Amino acid sequence: MAVDSVVTQSAVGIDGNNYTTAISNDKLSNNDFVKLLLEEMKMQDPTKPMDSDKLMDDQLKMSQIQSNSDMTKALQTLIASSSTSSLSSAVGLMNQVVEDGSTNKDTGLPAQYRVETLEKSGDTIYVNAREIENYYSDILYKDEPATYDSEGNIYDSDGDKVDYHIKLEKDGKVAVTKDGYMYYDSDGNLITDEDDLEDYKININLPNYAESLTKIDASKLTKISG
Numbered sequence: 001m002a003v004d005s006v007v008t009q010s011a012v013g014i015d016g017n018n019y020t021t022a023i024s025n026d027k028l029s030n031n032d033f034v035k036l037l038l039e040e041m042k043m044q045d046p047t048k049p050m051d052s053d054k055l056m057d058d059q060l061k062m063s064q065i066q067s068n069s070d071m072t073k074a075l076q077t078l079i080a081s082s083s084t085s086s087l088s089s090a091v092g093l094m095n096q097v098v099e100d101g102s103t104n105k106d107t108g109l110p111a112q113y114r115v116e117t118l119e120k121s122g123d124t125i126y127v128n129a130r131e132i133e134n135y136y137s138d139i140l141y142k143d144e145p146a147t148y149d150s151e152g153n154i155y156d157s158d159g160d161k162v163d164y165h166i167k168l169e170k171d172g173k174v175a176v177t178k179d180g181y182m183y184y185d186s187d188g189n190l191i192t193d194e195d196d197l198e199d200y201k202i203n204i205n206l207p208n209y210a211e212s213l214t215k216i217d218a219s220k221l222t223k224i225s226g
Contacts, residue, residue: 090118090125090218098129099223100216106133107170112225113214114207125218131210134172138203152184164191164200174204 093115102111113129120126139146144157152166164183167175176182183191183200191197 090127093118093127093218093221093224097132097225098127098216098221099225100220101222104131104133104171109171110223113216114209116213118218127216127218127221128213129216130213132171132207133210134208135174135205136172136208137166137174137205140201142199143201164197166202172208174202176204 094117096115097112098115099110099112103109104111112132113127114132115127115129117128118125119128137148139148139154141154141156141162146154146156146162148154148166150168152168154162154165156162164185166182167184169175174182177190179192181190181192182202182204183197185191
């Protein structure tokens with residue numbers, strides 16, 4: 001009888017009979033064990049029969065080894081499936097603005113990042129994101145490019161200060177009321193008359209991103225802003 005992939009070592013006893021001294025096969029199954037057992041019984045010395053209790057113990061150990069091997073394979077498959085599923089779920093973070101509980105070093109406000117790529121290392125999923133350092137806005141005054149300073153004063157294309165100004169938050173965002181107004185007169189009064197605002201146009205709160213990416217453990221994210 002031959003068993004595929006099984007390597008046996010044997011020796012000749014003092015009675016002249018061959019005896020198996022070692023078996024090597026990382027993939028030895030219960031079926032292989034039974035075949036080997038039957039072959040061993042055929043070749044045993046009738047005057048010194050094999051110990052049946054030992055045979056049963058050997059078979060039980062073989063069954064336990066096989067069960068443990070099957071369980072290990074099942075767990076590995078489950079872990080691999082879970083990791084793939086987690087990475088697939090994390091794809092929803094792409095291009096989202098997220099927070100990890102840290103603060104922006106310049107503003108002291110919660111740091112925000114725009115997710116650009118994902119990666120998996122071991123069982124951990126990471127997002128590679130670019131921090132939003134601050135915000136800026138594009139302003140037109142009488143259809144010409146205008147600028148503004150850190151105090152919110154607006155200057156026309158010739159560098160002259162105009163009638164109205166804006167208010168800025170710590171991160172550089174233009175402060176906007178719930179009704180969508182953002183311009184103030186020299187006395188600090190909010191301008192709500194649309195006719196008075198016809199000379200002003202603004203594309204507000206565009207992000208300035210950091211040059212380098214930050215690698216963040218996805219499980220550490222505290223907020224997804226979208």
